Amino acid sequence: GAVVSQHPSWVICKSGTSVKIECRSLDFQATTMFWYRQFPKQSLMLMATSNEGSKATYEQGVEKDKFLINHASLTLSTLTVTSAHPEDSSFYICSALLEGRYNSPLHFGNGTRLTVT
Amino acid sequence: GDSVTQMEGPVTLSEEAFLTINCTYTATGYPSLFWYVQYPGEGLQLLLKATKADDKGSNKGFEATYRKETTSFHLEKGSVQVSDSAVYFCALSGTGTASKLTFGTGTRLQVTL
Numbered sequence: 001g002a003v004v005s006q007h008p009s010w011v012i013c014k015s016g017t018s019v020k021i022e023c024r025s026l027d028f029q030a031t032t033m034f035w036y037r038q039f040p041k042q043s044l045m046l047m048a049t050s051n052e053g054s055k056a057t058y059e060q061g062v063e064k065d066k067f068l069i070n071h072a073s074l075t076l077s078t079l080t081v082t083s084a085h086p087e088d089s090s091f092y093i094c095s096a097l098l099e100g101r102y103n104s105p106l107h108f109g110n111g112t113r114l115t116v117t
Numbered sequence: 118g119d120s121v122t123q124m125e126g127p128v129t130l131s132e133e134a135f136l137t138i139n140c141t142y143t144a145t146g147y148p149s150l151f152w153y154v155q156y157p158g159e160g161l162q163l164l165l166k167a168t169k170a171d172d173k174g175s176n177k178g179f180e181a182t183y184r185k186e187t188t189s190f191h192l193e194k195g196s197v198q199v200s201d202s203a204v205y206f207c208a209l210s211g212t213g214t215a216s217k218l219t220f221g222t223g224t225r226l227q228v229t230l
Contacts, residue, residue: 004160034217043121044206044220093161106218108153108161 003027004096006109013084013116021079021112023094029074030096034106035067038091047092050077084116119144123207123221130197130228138192138224140181140207148209150174150183150190151218155204164192164205202228 003026013019023033031052036044048069049057056069066088068080077096081088091113095106123140130136142148149168153161165174170185179194190207207221 006160036220041222043222044218046217046219049217095161106163110158110160 004030004094004107004109006094006112008112009110010113011115013114015085015116016083018080018082019084019114021081021092021094021114023077023079023096023109025075025096025107028096028098028107030077030098031074032097033071033077034095034097035069035077035079036093036095038093038111044093047079052077081114084114086116089114089116119148119209119211119219121207121209121219121221123205123224125222126204126225128224128226130226132199132228132230133196134228136192136194136197136201136226138205138207138226140190140192140221142188142190142207142209144188144209144211144219146211148211150181151208151210152179152181152190152192153206153208153220155206155223157203161206197226197228199228199230202226 005024005026007022033050035047037047038044046059047062050069050071052071052074058064071077091111093111095108120143151166152164154164155161165176167174167183170183173182181190181192204223204225206223208218210218
């Protein structure tokens with residue numbers, strides 16, 4: 001089946017530093033990837049939609065300069081949390097859509113737990 | 118906007134017990150409804166889905182029926198196993214927004230021997 005690999009699975013960083021999270025589709029091409037954020041005991045909140053070769057579409061309230069998304073190839077999207085602060089600590093999850101299969105189920109990565117100290 | 122409300126957990130059941138996890142939604146038009154499962158240490162996996170009213174999604178002994186009149190999509194299983202211990206997420210994708218999912222908060226299920 002389709003596999004999405006997310007790396008790292010967890011990261012601890014100091015306040016003010018930047019952290020990059022990678023999301024790779026291992027055995028399929030993904031024109032579209034989605035980035036979600038999950039706070040403890042809350043829903044997964046869609047942050048942005050990442051399209052290969054174009055700018056990401058951010059959801060309302062998500063700072064695009066804070067959460068930089070790059071989708072440079074059909075198998076890789078990255079989320080960079082810039083100048084991280086403790087309030088950015090959260091669980092970040094990516095998902096990928098099989099190319100051209102707009103009504104197909106999403107395939108999710110295992111998530112990245114970010115802790116900012 | 119669209120929203121999904123599911124029962125809070127954790128839910129603790131003995132093996133072979135009957136499971137119900139409630140899920141209700143708010144959406145305009147005709148959304149598609151999903152249940153995703155996240156086993157410990159793994160990503161979310163699609164468990165089942167229903168795309169129109171009165172459809173029943175089923176997989177691995179789990180079932181859920183799309184009830185438009187009650188805006189519900191409750192997850193049920195007749196006899197749970199220890200291996201079903203996981204977090205279950207109810208989700209919807211709105212009309213015309215295929216793949217853009219709105220999730221519930223997730224319900225942790227713990228099944229004991």
